[in-house]
Amino acid sequence: MLLRLLRTYSRAYRPWIIAVLIFQLASTIATLYLPSLNARIIDQGVARGDTDYIWRTGAVMLGVAFVQVIAAVIAVYCGSRTAMGLGRDVRRSVYRQVGSFSAREVGKFGAPTLITRNTNDVQQIQMLTLMGLNFMVMAPIMCVGGIVMALREDPGLSWLVWVSIPVMGVLLGIIVAKLMPWFRIMQDRIDGINGVLREQITGIRVIRAFVKERHETERFARANQQLTDISVQIGSLFVLMFPIINMIMHIATAAVLWFGGHRVDQGLIEVGALTAFLQYLLQILVAVMMGTFMMMMVPRAVVCAERITEVLSTEPTMHPPAHPVDPASHHGTLEFHDVTFQYPGAEAPVLDRISFSAVPGQTLAIIGATGSGKSSLVNLIPRLFDPVAGKVTLDGVALTEYPPQELASSVGLVPQKPFLFSGTIASNLRFGRQEATDDELWEALAVAQADEFVREKPEGLNSPISQGGTNVSGGQRQRLCIARAIVTAPRVYVFDDSFSALDVTTDAKLREALRPVTRQSTVVTVAQRVSTITGADQILVLEHGRITARGTHRELLDSSDTYCEIVESQLSAEQSTGGRS
Ligand SMILES: Nc1ncnc2c1ncn2[C@@H]1O[C@H](COP(=O)(O)OP(=O)(O)OP(=O)(O)O)[C@@H](O)[C@H]1O
Known part of the structure; x- marks a missing residue:
């Protein structure tokens, strides 16, 4: 050797x-x-x-x-x-x-x-x-x-x-x-x-x-x-x-x-x-x-x-495709076809025959108990893992056949654990698109409700960020990660519980500001708080890796006991009864 x-x-x-x-x-x-x-x-x-x-x-x-x-x-x-x-x-x-x-x-x-x-x-x-x-x-x-x-x-x-x-x-x-x-x-x-x-x-x-x-x-x-x-x-x-x-x-x-x-x-x-x-x-x-x-x-x-x-000598299990296929259209239609996923060494799959489609201009929300497989599901979209069965397609092309660079710029993931790299705020925001101008960075910060705290810093966009982003608060880190995804302007936004560290008012403002930005894109959002997804076009209820219900907030209130339980445990009694009537 x-x-x-x-x-x-x-x-x-x-x-x-x-x-x-x-x-x-x-x-x-x-x-x-x-x-x-x-x-x-x-x-x-x-x-x-x-x-x-x-x-x-x-x-x-x-x-x-x-x-x-x-x-x-x-x-x-x-x-x-x-x-x-x-x-x-x-x-x-x-x-x-x-x-x-x-x-x-x-x-x-x-x-x-x-x-x-x-x-x-x-x-x-x-x-x-x-x-x-x-x-x-x-x-x-x-x-x-x-x-x-x-x-x-x-x-x-x-x-x-x-x-x-x-x-x-x-x-x-x-x-x-x-x-x-x-x-x-x-x-x-x-x-x-x-x-x-x-x-x-x-x-x-x-x-x-x-x-x-x-x-x-x-x-x-x-x-x-x-x-x-x-x-x-x-x-x-x-x-x-x-x-x-x-x-x-x-x-x-x-x-x-x-x-x-x-x-x-x-x-x-x-x-x-x-x-x-x-x-x-x-x-x-x-x-x-x-x-x-x-x-x-x-x-x-x-x-x-x-x-x-x-x-x-360890062969990466995820290969870039030998013959990458460029999709005919670049809209951002995301589809899961009978997707099953299992972690290496795990005894059972964490996702079981998941199928859905999400289209541009709409928001797909995923809700479910902790450990139900929400993060595992969204991690398949930027191809952090490949499914063990079924396939995920973006604009009709399987992710496994996508040119890696194309896929990276098409999917903007805001991970559950926000992570920043050592450098400056600007260098982090430009991570997915080097040529972004300062104005574009400020616009993204404004949408992410992060412009105020960046402006307060004496060095503004050039303020230093330490390794992992430990010199900003959890909520600020989350907002910077959201801004980073916005700068990339992807076809598919994936928010994995990305608003959890925000207070309710900031969360509402951010969501409002995001709407025009993501109008042309597909939005997939994982949420713990029902209040943040009531406006979603489609909500998937995930239980033990399976979709047990799907529909809009109103439809689910009528059709899904699990969803109602979640709603009742979270929203005020007034809101939930109002919703059911
Ligand atoms: N890297 C891993 N290796 C093995 N098992 C994992 C790994 N990551 C997650 N799991 C398991 O997969 C299941 C689903 O986890 P996942 O993180 O997708 O759930 P989640 O719904 O996003 O939970 P939460 O709401 O707490 O973030 C859990 O049982 C978890 O223990």
């Missing part, structure tokens, strides 16, 4: 990677050459008192060291560019993929893990690439080159090399095998803590209102402790790792000096060669150490690559 991901995304950086290889090779060869030059200075210069030789070889050493530094700097630069670019590309792909997800896929993963996967997980891959390009090239060359050079200096001490490397290798294998599942748990726990934090920050007001701070603090503490526990567990292996490597290096040094000293004594090698051998052995072990460091990162990166690939 990791290799496939790296292979795919490193393709664009081939020239840079080749440059890294060349310069790392140059730098490593230079590093390997230095101890042997040093040995020659000792054996042929110092031991024989040949100052000229020392100067000449010293100058060569200086030149080699200079080449090594320059090559290393260039290699690190190229490696960093590659790693950062690769990270950016993976992030972009994940972002695009998540952008193509329908609510179904987003619901399957959950927002916190999608965020972690596109930030923390990609960062792990980026780090591995960076370290890999810097160390993974250098470490094997240094290791093999070091072995060759060390054996050239004294084959008699070669057994020291053959013993120390496998010891390190076995240790590494054990540790990497242990780390792999732990890293998977760690990434899951990062998801967990992100999820808790996100929920708590979003619901901070509710938490305070219900004095649940202590409970929530404990919940966070639990998630935090779980992450800490696994981090400590992983850390304890890291802590063990480096002393073990150090110990092996010290034992190897002592062994080289002990056995090498005897060989010098016996005249089998010279002091300079012994020094070079020691330096090579240490270089080999440092290379193994670097490899170890890399290996430590690999298990975590493998887990991250799996998680990223899972996102990238």
Whole structure:
């Protein structure tokens, strides 16, 4: 998974990677050459008192060291560019993929893990690439080159090399095998803590209102402790790792000096060669150490690559049509034909064989108990979900065959939970139609009964809006969302309980102002308050996902007991008796 991901995304950086290889090779060869030059200075210069030789070889050493530094700097630069670019590309792909997800896929993963996967997980891959390009090239060359050079200096001490490397290798294998599942748990726990934090920050007001701070603090503490526990567990292996490597290096040094000293004594090698051998052995072990460091990162990166690939390979269930059909007319006639809808994983459908049609210039209202499926129904209109059976058409064309852009500009949804983006009031209002003029924005605000409070703000249309629109009140947010839909001038307006946060007077004024604006359009409105839908041309009564009655307010008062119950529970006794007579 990791290799496939790296292979795919490193393709664009081939020239840079080749440059890294060349310069790392140059730098490593230079590093390997230095101890042997040093040995020659000792054996042929110092031991024989040949100052000229020392100067000449010293100058060569200086030149080699200079080449090594320059090559290393260039290699690190190229490696960093590659790693950062690769990270950016993976992030972009994940972002695009998540952008193509329908609510179904987003619901399957959950927002916190999608965020972690596109930030923390990609960062792990980026780090591995960076370290890999810097160390993974250098470490094997240094290791093999070091072995060759060390054996050239004294084959008699070669057994020291053959013993120390496998010891390190076995240790590494054990540790990497242990780390792999732990890293998977760690990434899951990062998801967990992100999820808790996100929920708590979003619901901070509710938490305070219900004095649940202590409970929530404990919940966070639990998630935090779980992450800490696994981090400590992983850390304890890291802590063990480096002393073990150090110990092996010290034992190897002592062994080289002990056995090498005897060989010098016996005249089998010279002091300079012994020094070079020691330096090579240490270089080999440092290379193994670097490899170890890399290996430590690999298990975590493998887990991250799996998680990223899972996102990238998830097929969005909602496809844009292969051959989009442009409707012959653009009026806004909306029809549901025997539509059944079920949430993924749910046991039963939430909408059962729903059929109705709504025509331009008319208002269709949907009323029903909480949980009866009103929001689910209207969410099908902008194609947030697709029905599992039946079809929804707009001007005679099934939504599944609509060009996505066309559908987006045809349906203006004001969601139940109004949401604004960080920016300004103007940038939010222009969300659906960038070219709208300031005058048009003010007109929309006036209809939405929001112009007054916007005018009161010193910066007017340019007043800042914070993420989610948290710096305006619930009612103001709702009105701005209504204004945003008006600016788009869609063929179908969908108001999902969009007037609930407004007081009765503002609600009435807004409705009055909306009438001329929506004259040419179809209006679908979900309402809790009967008073807001009495003027609707058609009212659907929804019960457990089924339409149990339909008609105008008057017709329903005569025909639907459920509707009458709702009316009686909401309107004053005077109004309801007046209506029945
Ligand atoms: N994302 C979801 N996944 C699974 N089930 C869901 C999801 N959203 C809603 N439901 C379920 O679908 C049913 C209908 O919900 P819906 O939100 O459409 O009702 P509603 O009539 O709009 O309610 P309200 O008036 O409270 O907004 C409920 O039983 C709800 O639990």
